[in-house]
Amino acid sequence: MSARRWLANERTGLAAAMAGFALLAMVALGYLAVEKLTNSHPVCFIVQGCDTVQASQYSTFLGIPVALYGLAAAVLSFLTVLGWWRTGDRRLLYVPYTLGLISLLVIAGLVYLELFVIHAICIWCTIAGASLILGWLVSVLAVRRFGTAS
Amino acid sequence: MRLAETGRGAGTAVERRSPLSTNRPTSNSAARRERRAAQRAQRGAPGGPVARERRGAVALPPALRSPIALITIGVLVVAAIGLVLVLAQNVVGGSTTAALTAPPQPVPAGLAHDRSIGKPNAPVKLDEWEDFQCPYCDEYTTNIEPHLISQYVTAGQLAITYHDFSFIGSESLNAAVAARCAGNQGQFWAYMEYLFANQGPENGGTFNQALFDKIATRLNLNLSTFNQCLTDPAVASAVQAETKQGQQLGIQGTPTLFINGKQYTGALDLPNISAAIDAALRAAPSPAAAPGASATPGASATPGASATPGAASGAPAVAPSVTPAAS
Numbered sequence: 001m002s003a004r005r006w007l008a009n010e011r012t013g014l015a016a017a018m019a020g021f022a023l024l025a026m027v028a029l030g031y032l033a034v035e036k037l038t039n040s041h042p043v044c045f046i047v048q049g050c051d052t053v054q055a056s057q058y059s060t061f062l063g064i065p066v067a068l069y070g071l072a073a074a075v076l077s078f079l080t081v082l083g084w085w086r087t088g089d090r091r092l093l094y095v096p097y098t099l100g101l102i103s104l105l106v107i108a109g110l111v112y113l114e115l116f117v118i119h120a121i122c123i124w125c126t127i128a129g130a131s132l133i134l135g136w137l138v139s140v141l142a143v144r145r146f147g148t149a150s
Numbered sequence: 151m152r153l154a155e156t157g158r159g160a161g162t163a164v165e166r167r168s169p170l171s172t173n174r175p176t177s178n179s180a181a182r183r184e185r186r187a188a189q190r191a192q193r194g195a196p197g198g199p200v201a202r203e204r205r206g207a208v209a210l211p212p213a214l215r216s217p218i219a220l221i222t223i224g225v226l227v228v229a230a231i232g233l234v235l236v237l238a239q240n241v242v243g244g245s246t247t248a249a250l251t252a253p254p255q256p257v258p259a260g261l262a263h264d265r266s267i268g269k270p271n272a273p274v275k276l277d278e279w280e281d282f283q284c285p286y287c288d289e290y291t292t293n294i295e296p297h298l299i300s301q302y303v304t305a306g307q308l309a310i311t312y313h314d315f316s317f318i319g320s321e322s323l324n325a326a327v328a329a330r331c332a333g334n335q336g337q338f339w340a341y342m343e344y345l346f347a348n349q350g351p352e353n354g355g356t357f358n359q360a361l362f363d364k365i366a367t368r369l370n371l372n373l374s375t376f377n378q379c380l381t382d383p384a385v386a387s388a389v390q391a392e393t394k395q396g397q398q399l400g401i402q403g404t405p406t407l408f409i410n411g412k413q414y415t416g417a418l419d420l421p422n423i424s425a426a427i428d429a430a431l432r433a434a435p436s437p438a439a440a441p442g443a444s445a446t447p448g449a450s451a452t453p454g455a456s457a458t459p460g461a462a463s464g465a466p467a468v469a470p471s472v473t474p475a476a477s
Contacts, residue, residue: 041381049374051381060360091217098221105229119374143218 014142015085018096021135022078028128029074032067036060042124049120058113066110070128073099077135084142093139093147100136107133250364253343255296258304262339265330267299268309273434274427276308277408279315279396282325282345283352284404286418291346291405294420301424307431312342314389315396315404321357324380326389328362331379337369344368410434 035042036054044050053059059066077096084092107129114121261267276298280287295310302308314330316322325345332341344365350356359380366376379385396406400413407414407423410430416422 051377094217094221097218098225101222101225102229105225119372120377147216147218 011085011088011142011146014138014145015081017138018081018135018142019078019085021131021138022074022081022096025074025128025131025135026071026078028124028131029067029071032122032124032128033065033071036065036067042122044123046123047121047126049114050122050124053114053120053122053125058110067125067128070103070106070132073103074128074132077139088146090147093143096135096139097143097147100132100139103129103132104136250344250361250368251347253340253347254292255300257340257343258299261299261303263336265313265333265338265342266309266311267339268303269306270309272303272306272309274302274308274430275408275410276310276427277313277411278310279313279399279401279404279406279408281314281316281318281322281404282329282342282357283318283322283349285349285352287405288346288349290418291343294418294423297420298423298427302427308427312338313396314392315401315406316389316393317404319353321353321355323386323389324362325357327380327385328357328365328376330385330389331376331382332366332369332371334379335371335375337371340369341365 032042032054034040036059042050042054061069077099080092080095083089110125111129114125257267261269263270278290278295280291298308298310303310314326316326329338329342329345332338345357348356348361348365362380363373363377366373405418409426410433414423414426416426
């Protein structure tokens with residue numbers, strides 16, 4: 001296998017991983033956003049705290065459900081990852097990396113609130129948060145491999 | 151000959167030098183150009199002498215000048231600034247409950263229990279039926295009730311019991327549910343006073359989850375338990391059932407007061423209510439004679455009877471009368 005083809009495959013693999021995690025986050029955050037906007041009760045499993053977290057004052061920021069912010073970040077990451085995969089433009093990698101880093105910090109704060117303030121864990125939030133963090137870790141690998149000019 | 155030799159020699163020399171004259175100088179200049187370019191690159195390269203001169207004495211290592219490093223540093227700096235601002239706001243504001251309006255006076259310790267305040271065997275029972283969105287209820291609870299508590303309740307003469315008559319809108323029901331959920335953690339009275347202290351326009355969105363959580367946080371309630379209770383349909387049903395009970399008692403507006411089971415129909419001001427309580431105190435048997443007296447709401451709030459104050463003063467009333475229109 002030539003080096004060029006190997007790099008292309010590696011890019012495809014990293015892009016697929018990032019896009020997959022972004023998609024998973026989009027599903028979880030989309031569900032949470034819809035449930036919040038329709039004042040519905042999210043279906044909880046494993047841990048029973050979705051209602052409590054969703055009903056908390058921390059589930060909205062500036063009048064907008066927090067899940068919507070996360071959804072926007074996940075969608076943007078997904079689209080830029082696709083763009084990077086198709087074009088190879090390394091600058092596009094900076095977008096998922098930056099959004100992932102911001103998400104990491106926000107998730108850290110939200111987990112703190114869940115554990116020590118709200119005293120409830122939302123499984124959908126956990127899935128979304130884990131997906132965003134894993135996607136960011138893959139973007140770190142991608143940036144280290146493709147993010148600098150050769 | 152000389153010329154010829156010279157000429158030939160010169161010609162030969164020229165011929166011999168010709169390849170050299172065209173190649174060697176070119177090769178030398180190219181090499182020089184490469185050396186100079188390399189030197190320039192070295193001087194001007196990140197960390198090179200020129201770069202150091204341009205940037206001053208301290209030069210960042212190349213790793214910190216990559217876009218990723220700049221992005222990372224930028225995000226972390228912004229996050230740190232945001233965190234400092236949030237912490238500073240909490241320090242200045244006291245906590246996340248900074249925007250909360252506190253009731254005029256704290257609930258006397260040890261007197262509040264369930265949805266009542268005062269000794270269970272107090273000779274006079276005051277049953278108050280209120281809606282959390284009713285502005286006259288707010289006036290009563292904020293301006294009159296504290297005087298009743300300090301004057302009669304702390305003296306053991308009066309026990310006040312709160313009843314839900316939630317009829318103004320869904321926010322009334324939600325607030326009543328929140329107060330009962332706080333009551334499950336022993337903080338009904340304090341929570342109720344906070345709700346009235348933070349009352350807004352009717353059905354204007356004031357009584358929302360954020361406010362409920364703020365009050366719960368201020369009162370150090372277990373938020374998880376509290377929020378689970380908020381979604382418990384049984385609590386809302388209890389509020390609606392009590393409202394229906396109030397309707398069966400003939401209540402048509404809020405606040406409606408019953409003093410020892412007799413509906414108070416006087417002006418809703420402190421002198422008149424105090425006079426009615428004084429009259430009830432005079433008429434009531436001594437506490438020793440009625441040790442088993444309780445402040446059970448349904449038992450004492452008997453419709454049909456009237457506790458019109460005997461010594462009404464000319465003090466301005468909060469509301470001219472207690473009618474549905476008042477709330």
